[in-house]
Amino acid sequence: MEKNRVEQITNMDVDFAQWYTDVVLKAELVDYSSVRGSMIIRPYGYAIWENIKNALDAEIKETGHDNVYMPLLIPESLLQKEKDHIEGFAPEVAWVTHGGNEELAERLCIRPTSEVLFAEHYKNIIHSYRDLPKLYNQWANVVRWEKTTRPFLRTLEFLWQEGHTCHETEQDAHEETVKMLDVYADICERVLAIPVIKGQKTEKEKFAGAEYTYTIESLMHDGKALQSGTSHNLGTGFAKAFGIEFLDREGKLQTVHQTSWGFTTRIIGAMIMVHGDDKGLVLPPEVAPTQVLIVPIAQHKEGVLDVAYALQHALKSKMRVGIDASDKKPGWKFNESEMKGIPIRLEIGPKDIEENKVVLVRRDTGEKIAVEQQNLETEIPRLLQEIQKNLYDKALQHRLTKTNTAATMEEFKDTLLAEGGFVKAMWCGKESCEDQIKEETQATSRCIPFDQELITDTCVCCGEKAEQLVIWAKAY
Amino acid sequence: MEKNRVEQITNMDVDFAQWYTDVVLKAELVDYSSVRGSMIIRPYGYAIWENIKNALDAEIKETGHDNVYMPLLIPESLLQKEKDHIEGFAPEVAWVTHGGNEELAERLCIRPTSEVLFAEHYKNIIHSYRDLPKLYNQWANVVRWEKTTRPFLRTLEFLWQEGHTCHETEQDAHEETVKMLDVYADICERVLAIPVIKGQKTEKEKFAGAEYTYTIESLMHDGKALQSGTSHNLGTGFAKAFGIEFLDREGKLQTVHQTSWGFTTRIIGAMIMVHGDDKGLVLPPEVAPTQVLIVPIAQHKEGVLDVAYALQHALKSKMRVGIDASDKKPGWKFNESEMKGIPIRLEIGPKDIEENKVVLVRRDTGEKIAVEQQNLETEIPRLLQEIQKNLYDKALQHRLTKTNTAATMEEFKDTLLAEGGFVKAMWCGKESCEDQIKEETQATSRCIPFDQELITDTCVCCGEKAEQLVIWAKAY
Known part of the structure; x- marks a missing residue:
């Protein structure tokens, strides 16, 4: 890039909203397009999402859930089957009225969530208690017609996973609702270093069609809260509306108890606003696409680049390690790696090579640490863990203070x-x-x-x- | 399940289309819904797609491409910017005309493919030859308003990846087009055991907006062909329409050369029709969600289930191994594992335990092989490779004959x-x-x-x- 990509960003205490916009653009997480309220998730943003997704998907599978894929479009009559649900979602769905050159007999909405599609499918495939529980999840895009939008936080379209399960008893559904809230809390705290408070939504704030909604809430740097994941006990509302019944262990016809739960790209917005600072992003090592960036110093001098590449090669099986061997000045590279929130910068120049060491610079504290080259394979993973923990502790301290x-x-x-x-x-x-x-x-x-x-x-x-x-x- | 799921399926030589429908339903790959022309991809079908996707995604990343995510909805004016493109796609797009309760000033189509969105973004982010090449890919759903549909083969909505790249020179774009066709051919041949023929589409059959289209074509069991992946050299058509220009190494303004390439859930239909038989699916081990299914014989007898579970535990780090310990009769379990195309069935009963052996049954040939328990860790992976190769060889032989x-x-x-x-x-x-x-x-x-x-x-x-x-x- 000829253009200097690391321009000044707004100070967070001056204008937090502008700081946020500056960061998502300058760190190249997203770009705007001519599609109102939608965002382009750029490679750096998408790589973060892939890391979050992989961690969550593993937990969803470990807890016994299967991934499936449901249609994008929902006939209006299907959406209307559960009364509270349609009332809650009707004002914010996008309607398809024409296919090709023909007007449709019945309009279709783009899924804002997929309870009704799962309910219809479950009615088809559940007959006996032996078919239960059904523990399904899908990774998908959904559309909600929001008036004011901001990248990650509120967009017309977003990416998420939505879990949908059916159970024999009320107790089973309750336990599932709790279990998946715990999974979300674990992803937030362990992977994203975001401390959360678990609780129940009030009747007013619960999901349209749910018996009750559990939520995890986190606190941003500016003192505003962000709902970070929700898990709903749907009770038998959808099941009754759709007739999802089964023969129980005594041969009696019963209605299934259902749950649903969702986690979205919104969490990237939370991660930015919890950990970021005036230099830009600060990424938790667990989700950072590049955990360590090697910046060669005086790279034109003989041997510097060779050693830098050799280091990258030696470390790459233990961590996600990149190298910036472009012809930009080291200062620019430093700024850029700070803007992108890379947890550790590894500087190596002629003098370091002579002394068989490198300098590690922590993004979270700015601390510089000289480390002997032969200790890097153990020292960097230890440091990444320390950074991960420090980010969590700082965020928790901030929340307690606030x-x-x-x-x-x-x-x-x-x-x-x-x-x-x-x-x-x-x-x-x-x-x-x-x-x-x-x-x-x-x-x-x-x-x-x-x-x-x-x-x-x-x-x-x-x-x-x-x-x-x-x-x-x-x-x- | 109280219902017998392994019912008779239509003989493939009697009615191939009905055989196909029977297999996708009875093997529980898909279900229908009230959404015309769309399908529900059930856990078994989706697990196959995940295996294909993971293999392809790894190759896409190894060849230097980054994943991104573009909006689902395209404003009509944007779609119209490239003349051949809009002409080709206008008859088959779904139109969103209302958001919430309001009619939109400009209607939006659901992406049938995303060339125009990438083009608009590329115009924003490409300025210099230093910004090239741009090698992007996205995993997404797309909608095309098809009149007649069949699961996997032709559906209103399907899942795919679409690669979109920009290059300095015509030659670079050409090489990319060839490279990605080779990646598709490798996934088909190595992972899906489907032999393909590489070639160029005629002008009539090429992609709407492309300079030329390369394709891989495969032959189904019934003698019909299936286009299995396409790679397009877009030349400068979209780039000129959208003004994607850069300063070249001599400081002169140039137009970028582009490619795009796509691979879809359709390939699952090909896999079914290339390898399947009258007993149901036959899955290549590389994509089989379960590569080995342990079926305990006389499982009520003391020790049988213990040994079966111990075997599963011992093998699971080396392969995807499942166990059917349900109370169904072994004969049903055999039929079901055949319907689902599981490459190897592992039978173990009291007599086998006494003799310290098991019986392996190949899905592709029906061959039964007695193997000593201590040899399973090496024998099964070897056999899985042999099955993978045999499926490819049989498919190639069939194509040559036809x-x-x-x-x-x-x-x-x-x-x-x-x-x-x-x-x-x-x-x-x-x-x-x-x-x-x-x-x-x-x-x-x-x-x-x-x-x-x-x-x-x-x-x-x-x-x-x-x-x-x-x-x-x-x-x-």
């Missing part, structure tokens, strides 16, 4: 104004209070956390008796 | 009537002869093979001077 309690609406507003972040406050359970809190503070209920505390015994909003702690925040 | 030459239209019709298969015949190059041959014989030009022969020196149709050998066949 989590406050409120007993009154005054406290609620004050803490939100001062800190942003999560506000823990008691709630009476009435939707009217939820609505009022949103109106007065712009904060929404993120979840009723599994880990409950008793802050007061009255609702933060109406002052009536309250037994539930809710976590509130402004959210993406 | 390939004939014709010097006259009488010979052409006679051989097609008697044998079906490929007909090699000389062609003058006129589209009118191609049309006439199709009208008289229903055969289409499959390709102008790279390996040319001189059969006569006159066109099989018009009798005029002809220098090109063309391979003709009735085709899927």
Whole structure:
């Protein structure tokens, strides 16, 4: 590239939204196209998604699920079979009305999610308790007609996996709902270094058609929350609407209990906003397409490039290691590797070669570490683990700092104004209070956390008796 | 399952089309849904696709390509930018006219292929020869509004990968076109055990918007051909329409040269029709989700299941090994594993355990082989290789038997009537002869093979001077 790709980005504390846009473009994660609200996921962004996808897919398979693929298009009559579902999704689907040059007799929507397709299929293939459980997952694109969009966070089209399962009993479906939420939490915490809070969505915020929705919520650098994965117990709603029945162990006809759960490219937006800084992206080593970038210093000098390539060759079975042997100046290469969030930069020049060492530079702390060449194979993997852990710890510390309690609406507003972040406050359970809190503070209920505390015994909003702690925040 | 899943399937020589439908349903590769012309790819079918995809994705990456993801929806004005392209695809696209409750100002088509989206992006990101080549690929779903559909072979929606590249020179683009055709041929021959013929499509059959199209063609059991992968040299057509220009090494503005190439779920249909038999699927070991199925005999007897599970445990790091410990009768398990095309069945009963051996049964030949337990780790991988090779050899032998030459239209019709298969015949190059041959014989030009022969020196149709050998066949 003749053009300097590492231009100044907006300072995150000056304009966080602009910082985000600058980073996704300058780190070459995405590009815009003439398709409104959609994004092009560029090689660097897609490689991150592939790493996330591979980690999650492995866990989905290990927990006994099979991948399948359902049609993209859903006939309107099929979508309408479950009442709450169609009500929730109708305002945000894209409609196909013509195929080739002909108008269709029935219009088709592009799947916003695939519950109804799975339900129809399950009715066909489930007859006996011996056919249960059915544990299916699909990796797919979905479309939701959003008005305002931002790369990864909210786009007309996004990529995700959606799990859909059928079970003999209510208890089995409940356990599945919990299990898959745990899988999502593990991917966030272990792979993406994003700490999450597990909890249940309120009735108002649950999935259209679900009995209840479990969620993991994470906190961004700017103090706003992001829903990072949801797992729904669908109960028997879809099953009754579609007639998914089976003969149980006593020979009686029963209705199956269902779950569904989804995890999307949105999480890349979370990863950017949790770990990024004023130099650009900061990638957790587990998902970084390049974990170590070798930057030769004074590469025109004899032997430097040879040693650099030899190092890459020696290390590549142990880590994802790249080399920047372009004719750009080292300073530019440093900036670029920082913008791209590469966890470790490995500098090697004539003097290092003489001393049989290299310099490792950590992206997360900026720390420079001289390491003897023969120790790299053990030292780099150790350091990558340390970086992964440090990113998690920092994010957790940030969340703890930005989590406050409120007993009154005054406290609620004050803490939100001062800190942003999560506000823990008691709630009476009435939707009217939820609505009022949103109106007065712009904060929404993120979840009723599994880990409950008793802050007061009255609702933060109406002052009536309250037994539930809710976590509130402004959210993406 | 209480229902017997292994029901009689139609004999392939009685009704090949019905045999095919029976196999895809009874082997549980697909199911129908209420979405016309689309299919549900069930776990067994999708696991096969994942194996094919993983093999191809590895080769695409090894040859230096990056995966990206482009939007699903294309504005009509963008699709219209390249004239031949829109003409070719307009009759078969699905149109989105409404988003949510609003009518769109401009309708959007669901991508039938993504040349225009890549072209628009390339215009944005290519400025200099230093930005070239750009070697991108995407895994995606596409929609083409087909009138008559059949699972895998022709569906409204299908899954594929589409490669899109930009190059400095005509020569570079040509080499890429050849290279990716070779990758497809390798996947077909090495992984799917399907022999292919490489060649060029005629002008009439080439991709809408391409300079020329290379193809690999394979022959099904019933003597009909199937186009198995195509690689297009797009020349500068899209690049000129979209203005994809770069400063070359001399500082002069040049237009890039492009290619595109695609490989689809259709290949699963080919695999079924090349290798299958009257008992059902026959899977090449390279793509079989289960390569070896352990069937315990007299499994109620003490120790049998323990030994069977111990065997599975011992073998699973070396192969994909399953076990059928259900309470079905062994005979049913045999039928089912044959229907599903599992390459090797491993039978183990009390007598085998006493003698410290097992019986291996080959799906491709029916051969039974007694093997000592301690030799399984080496014997099974060897046998899987032998089966893979045997399937390829049998398919090649079948194709050779069904390939004939014709010097006259009488010979052409006679051989097609008697044998079906490929007909090699000389062609003058006129589209009118191609049309006439199709009208008289229903055969289409499959390709102008790279390996040319001189059969006569006159066109099989018009009798005029002809220098090109063309391979003709009735085709899927």
